[in-house]
Amino acid sequence: MITPMKKVLIAGRATDRDKVLCALRDEGIVHVEPVYPELVAAPPNLQKQIDQAAKAIDSVAKLKPIPEKDSSLKVSPADLVEQVNGLTEERARLQSELMDLKKQPDSVAPWGRIHREDLDGLRRAGLAVEFFICPDGLQDLIEAELIHIVTKQSGLVYLLAISRQPIPSTAAATRILQPQKDRFQLEQEQANLTAELDHIEDALRALAARRDAMKAFHAELEQNKRFAEVELSLMSEGSVFVLKGWLPASAAFSLESNFAGKGLSIGIKFSDPDTDELPPTKLQNPWWCRPIQVLYKVLGITPGYHEVDISPFFLPFLTIFTAMLFADAGYGLVALAALLLAYKPATARGVPKDLLQLFLVLFAGVVSYGLMTNTYFGETLIKLTSFDSMSPDGEAFLKKCCFFLGALHISIAHLWKIRRAPIGLASLAELGWVLFVWAMFALVNVLVLGETQPPWMIPLFGVSLGLVLVFTSPSWNPVTALSRGLGSIALSAAAFLSDIISYIRLWAVGLAGGILAASFNELAGPLPLFFAVVILVAAHFMNIALCMVAVFAHGVRLNLLEFSNHVGMEWSGREYEPFRKN
Numbered sequence: 001m002i003t004p005m006k007k008v009l010i011a012g013r014a015t016d017r018d019k020v021l022c023a024l025r026d027e028g029i030v031h032v033e034p035v036y037p038e039l040v041a042a043p044p045n046l047q048k049q050i051d052q053a054a055k056a057i058d059s060v061a062k063l064k065p066i067p068e069k070d071s072s073l074k075v076s077p078a079d080l081v082e083q084v085n086g087l088t089e090e091r092a093r094l095q096s097e098l099m100d101l102k103k104q105p106d107s108v109a110p111w112g113r114i115h116r117e118d119l120d121g122l123r124r125a126g127l128a129v130e131f132f133i134c135p136d137g138l139q140d141l142i143e144a145e146l147i148h149i150v151t152k153q154s155g156l157v158y159l160l161a162i163s164r165q166p167i168p169s170t171a172a173a174t175r176i177l178q179p180q181k182d183r184f185q186l187e188q189e190q191a192n193l194t195a196e197l198d199h200i201e202d203a204l205r206a207l208a209a210r211r212d213a214m215k216a217f218h219a220e221l222e223q224n225k226r227f228a229e230v231e232l233s234l235m236s237e238g239s240v241f242v243l244k245g246w247l248p249a250s251a252a253f254s255l256e257s258n259f260a261g262k263g264l265s266i267g268i269k270f271s272d273p274d275t276d277e278l279p280p281t282k283l284q285n286p287w288w289c290r291p292i293q294v295l296y297k298v299l300g301i302t303p304g305y306h307e308v309d310i311s312p313f314f315l316p317f318l319t320i321f322t323a324m325l326f327a328d329a330g331y332g333l334v335a336l337a338a339l340l341l342a343y344k345p346a347t348a349r350g351v352p353k354d355l356l357q358l359f360l361v362l363f364a365g366v367v368s369y370g371l372m373t374n375t376y377f378g379e380t381l382i383k384l385t386s387f388d389s390m391s392p393d394g395e396a397f398l399k400k401c402c403f404f405l406g407a408l409h410i411s412i413a414h415l416w417k418i419r420r421a422p423i424g425l426a427s428l429a430e431l432g433w434v435l436f437v438w439a440m441f442a443l444v445n446v447l448v449l450g451e452t453q454p455p456w457m458i459p460l461f462g463v464s465l466g467l468v469l470v471f472t473s474p475s476w477n478p479v480t481a482l483s484r485g486l487g488s489i490a491l492s493a494a495a496f497l498s499d500i501i502s503y504i505r506l507w508a509v510g511l512a513g514g515i516l517a518a519s520f521n522e523l524a525g526p527l528p529l530f531f532a533v534v535i536l537v538a539a540h541f542m543n544i545a546l547c548m549v550a551v552f553a554h555g556v557r558l559n560l561l562e563f564s565n566h567v568g569m570e571w572s573g574r575e576y577e578p579f580r581k582n
Contacts, residue, residue, distance in 0.1 A: 002309050003576075004249040005279040011242045012266035020243075021230060021579075023262055027255055028580025030245040031280045034233035041232070042225040049078070050225060053218040056084035060208035063201075067209065077217030084207050084214070091200045098193045101186055116185065122162065130161045134173035141172040219582060230579050246279045247578070279305045282576035289315045291358035298355075301560070302573035308420060310567065313412060314559050315358075319365040320405065321555035324398075326547045327389070327510030328517065329370025330377035335363040335544065362551070377540060378517025389514070396449055398507045403448070406503030407441040409558070410496070413566035425474040429488070432467025433496075435460055440496045448501065465489060499562050509550045516543055 008030060012020050024030055034040045042050075075083070122129050132142060136157050139147055144161035151158045161167050169175060235242045247255060252270050259266060273279045281302050283293055292315040296302060303309055326332060339360055347353055373389045374380045388394045411434050418430045439460040445451040469485035520539035524532040564571065 001284050002303065002305060002307075003282040003284045005246045005273060005282070005305065005576075006249045006252050006270045007273055007277070007279070008245050008247055008252070008255070009242060009269045009271075010245075010266055011240060012264065014236060014239050014241050016264055016266070017231070017234070017241050020264055020266060021227065023259065023264065024230075024243075025227070025579055025581055027258060029251045029255060029578050030247045031576050032230050032233050032243065032245045032579045034229075035235040035242075035244065039232055040229050042228055046221065046225055046228060049081075050218065050221045052085055053077075053081050053214060053221055056081040056088075057211060057214050057218060059084055059088045060204060060211050060214075063205050063208040065209035065211070066202070066205045077213050080207065080210055081214060081217065084204065087200050087204050087207070091197060091204070094193050094197050094200070098190060098197070101190050101193065126164070128161075128163050128165065128167050130167050131176040132159050132161055132173040133157070133176055134159070138172040141170050143168055143170070223581060226579065245579075246273075246576070248282060273305070275306075278572070278574070280576040281305050281573035283309055283311065285309065285311050291315065291354045291361060292318070294352050294354040294358055295556070297575075299556070299560075301571045302575050303569060303571060304573040307569050307571075307573065308416060308567060310559070310563065310569065313409075313563070315361070317405075317409060317563070318551075318555050318559060319362055320369075321506055321558060322362045322551050323365040323369035324402075324506040325509050325513070325550045325555055326366040326544075327369065327373060327514055328375045328377065329367050330375075330381075331540070331544050331547065332363045332366030332368075332370055336360065336367060339363065375514060377536075378514055378519075378521050389511075395507075395511075398510075399449060399504055400445060402503040402506045403441055403444050403500055405506070406500040406562075407437050409503070409563050410499060410566050411437050413563050416567055425471050428467050428471040429485075432464045432471070433492075435464035436468065436493070437496060437500070439464055440500055444497065444500050448504075465493075499566075502562065503558065505554050509547075509554060513543055513547055513550075516546075 010020065010024075024032075119129050128144075130144075132139075134142070134157055136152060136155055139149065139157050139159055142159075142161050144163040144167050146162040148160040148162070149157055150160060230243075233243070235244075256268050256270075259268065281304065283296075283303075285293065289311045292311045295318075323332075339356060343356055346356060370376065371384050373387055374383045374385060375389065376382065387397075389398060414430050414433045414437070418427050418434075421427065421430075439457055442454050442457040442460075446453050446457075468489055469482060471481075471485070472488045473481055473484035475481040475484075517540060520536060520543070524535045524539075527535065560571070
């Protein structure tokens with residue numbers, strides 16, 4: 001249900017502005033509407049602090065804290081954030097250097113474990129020391145008193161030439177510059193960098209013990225940001241300011257009485273929203289369908305204030321659709337067990353309870369449907385019913401169930417439109433569409449399933465289309481009424497056929513998942529036990545993941561597109577976000 005809202009205007013003296021805003025934040029029920037939305041932005045310095053705090057929290061989120069050894073670490077939250085970010089940046093720099101160093105030994109590897117200091121000593125003694133690469137067998141062409149072959153690779157000889165005189169160039173060999181660092185220097189530098197990284201990691205783990213303080217600091221900064229945004233949302237005229245917002249109609253009296261008790265000189269005016277205004281949407285549903293609201297947040301959708309809340313139908317139908325898309329009790333039991341085991345730890349880490357409860361409901365439906373169809377990990381391990389989904393009769397029954405669900409779903413949408421609109425002659429047109437749905441349901445069964453045409457199908461088409469034709473736009477002018485009715489039929493009638501048939505995806509996707517699961521079982525059957533278990537676990541988990549994708553691609557779609565289109569919903573709303581302390 002969408003909560004009725006009231007528009008509120010609050011006027012007060014500019015000198016009392018901060019007190020009024022603090023009192024308003026304490027109430028936590030007014031959704032503040034900015035006068036000039038384009039000017040509402042957090043101060044750059046404050047936003048930078050928020051970003052830095054979030055970055056610091058993220059840096060230590062996965063670290064295992066260790067007790068602080070240094071009392072100097074007990075600093076203010078702002079300095080704590082600065083320390084974490086500084087160490088994180090230093091760690092990133094050192095890791096980059098270490099990666100570069102690890103690549104360099106490959107370039108000096110052909111030259112063996114030669115010490116640079118030894119070569120420098122030979123040069124100080126007046127000897128010429130040069131590096132060469134030449135084809136194997138041609139090294140004798142190099143004019144040097146001592147030729148030391150370091151290594152041979154792919155027909156090439158890597159060698160070191162030493163002489164009392166400068167070593168002339170030769171076409172048979174390529175002179176190579178001496179590497180700037182030898183293998184020993186690179187190994188030592190890697191060891192030093194690794195030690196520094198370990199030290200930084202220990203320091204970060206010590207700071208991670210105070211991540212709760214960083215989270216509290218981040219939350220305080222977010223509060224300050226929201227306060228600053230609300231300040232910028234006001235309209236000021238000299239010594240007076242005006243605040244505009246929305247609140248639930250049931251909370252209007254309490255807001256007025258609470259402000260009166262605070263001794264603030266302000267004026268409050270309440271009014272109903274105009275038809276061209278779009279108040280924020282606050283959903284208030286019974287406990288049993290409330291979990292579906294978290295899905296709206298995940299998808300970033302909100303019903304418009306002047307639209308309807310389809311939650312009471314969204315959750316039951318999504319449960320049925322999910323059950324048919326998974327079509328496997330084994331998958332449902334695995335998912336339910338995992339959710340129940342993870343429920344407490346997940347909620348302790350901040351995962352919304354409604355999200356977990358939503359999936360508990362959905363997978364309970366999967367288990368129920370799988371038990372009815374005798375399907376467990378693609379096999380019939382326990383036969384609780386006589387139903388066989390793979391038989392011709394079973395397939396025909398499931399297809400008909402899909403078409404029935406589609407007709408029922410679309411009928412509910414049009415009945416809801418009748419309920420929302422004032423009762424009148426136009427209601428008969430919507431009733432005509434409801435009747436048309438069931439005539440189309442019969443036609444789909446004839447075309448797709450090859451059923452015998454029922455005797456009532458053609459008469460029902462005639463009655464339903466007649467109601468739509470005459471009452472879509474009732475008018476004393478029959479030409480106007482009939483032309484608009486014809487237009488409505490031309491634009492919408494064919495869509496009913498495609499919409500009802502589109503529900504067959506529930507059976508098709510469930511069948512595909514079942515065939516895939518059975519194929520995995522057949523593939524793993526001849527293998528040794530260990531490999532069979534590994535393949536089955538990996539394959540079935542992949543199938544579960546594909547089924548989850550199908551829930552969003554098909555189950556959610558049938559509610560958000562097919563059903564919503566027939567209800568007339570555009571999901572044009574914005575969420576109710578009161579100004580309050582979090």
